[in-house]
Amino acid sequence: MEIDNLTPAELRVWRAFPRGESVNFRTGDDEDPADGTDWGPERTVRAAVLRSLLLNGPQEDGEIPALKLSGARISGVLDLRYGTTDHAVRLSHCLFEGVPLLYGARLRQLNLSWSVLPGLTAATMRVEGVLRMTDCRLRGPVRLGGAQLSGALFLDRAHLTSADTSEPMLQLNQVTVGDDLWAPGLRVDGEMRLNGATVTGSVNLNGTRLNRPGHHALDGETLTVEGDLLMRDAQVRGWIGLRGARVAGRLDLSYASLSNPGDAALRASSCTIGELWLRKSPHIDGALNLRRAQIDVLFLEPDVVPAEVLLSSLVYTTLTPHEPAERRLPMLERDGDGYVPHAYEQLTAAYLRVGDDHAARLVRLAKQRRHRTTLPWYGRLWGHVQDATVGYGFRPLRACVWLLSLLAIGSVAYALHHPRPLKPSEAPDFNPVFYTLDLLLPVISFGQEGAFAPEGGYQTLSYALVIAGWILATTVFTGVTRTVSRQ
Structure with a gap:
């Protein structure tokens, strides 16, 4: 680009470039460049001039060129x-x-x-x-x-x-x-x-x-x-x-x-x-x-x-x-x-x-x-039982409460009405507490359950105690296994 074609504003930028000097056309610090559409030729620089400076601008020995506008x-x-x-x-x-x-x-x-x-x-x-x-x-x-x-x-x-x-x-x-x-x-x-x-x-x-x-x-x-x-x-x-x-x-x-x-x-x-x-x-x-x-x-x-x-x-x-x-x-x-x-x-x-x-x-x-909640109805039912009894094994003290409660119910019931001995000559002395424990604990035997046979409603009670004992034993075993696994 020929220097003769430059406007005064562009000429000022052209001459400052070889020495890396700044050219500032601003009239105040609060000036908004968005208002630049109203600026006249005295503040207008063609992009083609800047392109020529950056790609093939003049240089001076001992100076570092820069475009600062x-x-x-x-x-x-x-x-x-x-x-x-x-x-x-x-x-x-x-x-x-x-x-x-x-x-x-x-x-x-x-x-x-x-x-x-x-x-x-x-x-x-x-x-x-x-x-x-x-x-x-x-x-x-x-x-x-x-x-x-x-x-x-x-x-x-x-x-x-x-x-x-x-x-x-x-x-x-x-x-x-x-x-x-x-x-x-x-x-x-x-x-x-x-x-x-x-x-x-x-x-x-x-x-x-x-x-x-x-x-x-x-x-x-x-x-x-x-x-x-x-x-x-x-x-x-x-x-x-x-x-x-x-x-x-x-x-x-x-x-x-x-x-x-x-x-x-x-x-x-x-x-x-x-x-x-x-x-x-x-x-x-x-x-x-x-x-x-x-x-x-x-x-x-x-x-x-x-x-x-x-x-x-x-x-x-x-x-x-x-x-x-x-x-x-x-x-x-x-x-x-x-x-x-x-x-x-x-x-x-x-x-x-x-x-x-x-x-x-x-x-x-x-x-x-x-x-x-993701299980079928029978799985949910069994889950509710485990939750209510021992909290899925995370609350084992609940099992003790249930066992003691059932032990008390059975002991009182059978103390008031002794079941009939199957073989009177061979039967041990009846003990309502250990008889109830025999029903509740499926693994342990005190010799009471096999020697006596309750009748009527007491027989139904014995079935309920056996079922409850198995449920409690299963849930307790599950809880103990989970506890050992965590340890």
Whole structure:
């Protein structure tokens, strides 16, 4: 481009470039670049001029060229597709009339902070340093799919919105970030796509506002984060999809508000997570899907748990905070997959690790009662008998109470009416207590039952005691076996 064709504003930028000097057209710190449509030629720079500078700009010996421009209206389309530039680029507080085309470009560093853009097309772009879009306002999709950033990506307080929702607003799928993805306060009216992305550092989405009701608000399928994924105080309208994601550190949803009525609010199935924090948050409005997830520390407060959960094959090492079993069990009863034995075993194991044997027994008792609802009528009937007698073996003292009660009833009954001896000459002296024990205990014999024969109603009583004895003995044996297995 010939220097004679430049406007005074462009000439100023052209002359500052070789020395890396800044050019600032702003008239005040409170100036809004969204009003840039009213800026005249004195603040307008053609995109073609910037392209010429970046690809083949003048240089001076001993100086480091850089494009540093603030407060300008950039007319036309900045087209750097497949281009390579070794110069730092800072276009802050600017108004872009066209969508910058950076597809496949290679840049040293790019800073678009506080600018207003109609969108950004930069898929497969490579940046050796950082990409900074702090406080940017974008009125169309940001396409960064497959981009490779050696440094960090800054999107803090950026706002993305568009009337066209046919494609994701923020496309970071398959992106590789060599440092942090720093985006606290980000606002996206549409889908934020992170599936297949790799972040060497942490992802900071604290205070974000993601709005796409009934659809994907955050798609992070197979996302890999070597640090933490922070979403404290986030507000998400739509669902978060993290199927197959791996977060080495903490997935922190403390104080977050998740809402997707009628469907899942958080889908983290098949995830591998160091720590999952769901605490100090409002009740999740939607289902919580943790199927097949593997979590080292699950920080889950009962008040956060939604009306429906999906916990099939969920594995966690530690469950915190420590809550009574009565507070945890309703979560298992809300499982949309129905009766999931593994979920009860996981909760039991969590209580046993902290030495709360009482809570572990309550969970296993609840498991047996839930299992009973899946049986045919005769299985349910037998289950009710075991529950009422000895609590499926987890409350063995009940058997003692039943045995003593039946022993007292039988002893009194047979003391008042001695049964007839079968062989009077050979029969031992009748003892109502040991006779009743003979009826109740099927294994032990005191020689009383076989020597006497009750009649009428007392014979019916003897049959009832024998049956009750067998039931109690079976349930006690079951309880003892389960206790030995736990030991």
